[in-house]
Amino acid sequence: MSLKVFDGFKFAKLPTSIHMMDPRAKFVMTIGIFSAALLFSNIYALIVIFLVQLPIVYAARTWKKWAASMRAGLFLAVLIFVMNFVFGSTFVFSAAMTLRFVSLMSAFSIFFMTTSPDDLGLALEQARVPYTLSFTFTTAVRLVPTMALDAQTVIDAQRSRGLELDRGNLVKRIRNYIPILIPLIVSAIRRSIELAEALESRGFGASPNRQPLIVLRMKTTDYLVVALTFFMIGVAVYVYLYVPLPTPDIAITMPKIFPWL
């Protein structure tokens, strides 16, 4: 099992224009890509949505991590394709759904790779999200790499007890993950209880009026990115409503193995 997928969601500070963008502008951009990917099920449109992200990855200088997370998500992508195809979708539609998943994963990967949890917390606070909620969210984001390390240790511990994750048929392979998931959930719950107790012991929430040390300010480029995102969403909605998009003429379908579907 590869845990490299988590690397693609881990922030690393770099002096690039994407990293230095206001987190709110980046969030709007991500939601823009997210909405467009959900709007279309046409493969050409989804290819464009995917390709639009590549210059952003290039500008953020995160090719390697991005590629690693895409490779790590390959298993799920293949699973989505196979499930769609087996359950009666056409080849093209199955490929489109796979591309939708890859685009969504890529958009959030770019967002988390280029936005520090601190900036994210500040952005949420300035959007008047209660501090306890924004803190919970940023802590969860911050704990992702720790959880990934935990997961690797659990996998190592169970493999040392003779567990072979890749053995057996599909159902058996899925069941092989139970000894991984239960310790992981238990240790996550234990960690969260300990964290809550530690926070309370250090006076968390004692003062209702918090004064942030840093106040985020949107720059001209941030406003431009937000404006461009809204423009692109407008174009996407227009295309979706009024422009008939072509579909590739590949008529491959799976023979009906489930006649009731």
Added chain:
Amino acid sequence: MIQAEELKYAYPGSPDVLRGINLTINDGEFVAIMGENGAGKTTLVKTFNGLLLPTVGTVKVDGVNTRESSVAKLSKDVGLVFQNPDHQLFSETVKQELAFSLRNFGYGEDTIERRVATILETLDLTRYAESSPFVLSGGERKRVALAAVLVWNPKHIILDEPTIGQDYQQKDRLRNFIVQLNAQGKTVIIITHDVEFVAECKPRIVLLSRGLIVGDGPAEAILSDDQLLARSSMTRPQIGALMHQLGDLGLPEGVIDVYSAERAILQTVRRRK
């Protein structure tokens, strides 16, 4: 026998954690791997059952190159007990937890039943057989994790920080148990920072620092070498420090445990009389 030759290991995107380890651990030996945090102790033992494969060099377990085997096959001979029991416990009952690895290794139900009963008895866990491992105390969970590995009777046993979270009596029991295992001919390897525990057990010590072996020898010699200990961010055990301080009175160097210290002090006092 476990043999590491010119062993180097680096985690992806990081510098070498192990920087050229040459180490031979003979069958039936009792070895403590010690060193500062981040010295590479856990990384080293993870190469012994194939969880990590060397980036350079080789590791051989009973003549088998770990590159040419699988973790499941190697683990049958090399039992590794992880530091945190919460990283491995998942079953509804302690009994099922112990049976898990035996099922993985393909043992029959009769053998599983017999071995689980024996190990529960040995580690004083019989009364918890039907309890959930999650409701046990930290020390008890640690014992269940140990039992979960000992149950398949591996030839070489590795314990990562076995004394953490154990009270003094449990530590004493653990020491006796480890010594007993070793007396039965098992190779026992412990990773620990606990110099007091090691001083009482007196195994061979392999001292790591920054991915290299900086000391290898009997406990008495290693735990009395201040320079070596400082290099690995360690100190002498308390008895060793006391005997060293009282060296002017003619007490011998290299005494690290209570019983040897008692003998040495009595001899010195009698001589003076």
